Amino acid sequence: MREISESILDILMNSERAGARKTELELFFSEREDIIGFEVRDDGRGMSRETLRHAADPFFSTGGERGAGLGLSLLKSEAEQAGGGMKIESREGCGTRVRAWYRASSLDTPPVGDIGLTAELFLSGRPGMELVFRCRSDTLCRECRTGAGGGEAPDSPQTVCQRVREMAAEIIHGK
Amino acid sequence: MAKSTAELQEMREQMAGQMSLRVEDKNAIRVVVGMGTCGIAAGARDIMRVIVDEVGAHNATHVKVIMDGNNKDAENAPVVEIHVLGKDTVTYTKVDAAKAKQIAAEVIGEAK
Ligand SMILES: Nc1ncnc2c1ncn2[C@@H]1O[C@H](COP(=O)(O)OP(=O)(O)O)[C@@H](O)[C@H]1O
Ligand SMILES: [Mg+2]
Numbered sequence: 001m002r003e004i005s006e007s008i009l010d011i012l013m014n015s016e017r018a019g020a021r022k023t024e025l026e027l028f029f030s031e032r033e034d035i036i037g038f039e040v041r042d043d044g045r046g047m048s049r050e051t052l053r054h055a056a057d058p059f060f061s062t063g064g065e066r067g068a069g070l071g072l073s074l075l076k077s078e079a080e081q082a083g084g085g086m087k088i089e090s091r092e093g094c095g096t097r098v099r100a101w102y103r104a105s106s107l108d109t110p111p112v113g114d115i116g117l118t119a120e121l122f123l124s125g126r127p128g129m130e131l132v133f134r135c136r137s138d139t140l141c142r143e144c145r146t147g148a149g150g151g152e153a154p155d156s157p158q159t160v161c162q163r164v165r166e167m168a169a170e171i172i173h174g175k
Numbered sequence: 176m177a178k179s180t181a182e183l184q185e186m187r188e189q190m191a192g193q194m195s196l197r198v199e200d201k202n203a204i205r206v207v208v209g210m211g212t213c214g215i216a217a218g219a220r221d222i223m224r225v226i227v228d229e230v231g232a233h234n235a236t237h238v239k240v241i242m243d244g245n246n247k248d249a250e251n252a253p254v255v256e257i258h259v260l261g262k263d264t265v266t267y268t269k270v271d272a273a274k275a276k277q278i279a280a281e282v283i284g285e286a287k
Contacts, residue, residue, distance in 0.1 A: 001215065001216055002218070006215050006216070006220055007215075009210070009215055009220055010211075010212050010215050013210060013211070013215075013242075013244035014244075016244060017244055061246075063245070063246070065247070066211075066245035066246060066247070067211075067245075067246055068211060068212055068213060068246035068249055070212045070213065070246075071212040074212060074216070117220065117221075117224055118220065121210075121220060121223055121224070121227075121242060124227075124240075125239075125241055125242075
């Protein structure tokens, strides 16, 4: 992928396909640890142990002809290429967590790119989807959310996408 | 007939894939952008942005731009399909930004 935020969209689409209603996306950047990356957490159907074991194998997909089985394997190889890695945790019936990280200073690390666009497209036409977006750096942690969730009043998708852009810009400054 | 868990899951997945295609307005022109892994890797996200922006700029409320996470036709990504009720689906392959603008202009014109 040319941008980390494109990989994020692909991973978010997996969550949607898994029937997720609520998705949490965290973007993290640690200058101190020279790490940049993201985590997607969903409340979708999760994976069986067998599926989890093979999820990152190239061409492994439970999506039939609708799945190419390249998303997780591509993410893994791109992250490893950039001195990082990828980890999947999943429980059947509970949900899935995918975390990918890259060495921030590596030349193979793609730019984060337009994460606001990724959020915007993911949310458009999915009124029932709740998205929580979190940004974390060595010194900051910020969060915004959309959709029908409990707790405080959610922001509109437009507001959230704007906030996602601003928060990401603040945290990654130019990465 | 009773369905096995696997069959039910398969059905659910199929429905999830089609969910995005189900638009309230039956008369809408649906522009479906292939957003599977290969589509995204080939730049489909930015193609979708071009089309969404054009449609928005022309206030073409009858045009719905939708993304489809299913992987098909990977060699020809990015793929954009135009669905109009009662008409054959038109498929554009290897869409670049210029072609995306052209597609948008066409569907906006048709919607008027
Ligand atoms: N968020 C998720 N929830 C449940 N299962 C998942 C999730 N993400 C991936 N998987 C499982 O891992 C498989 C491989 O995913 P991926 O590499 O993205 O390929 P594809 O999306 O084309 O199937 C999927 O087919 C699915 O079985
Ligand atoms: Mg995938």
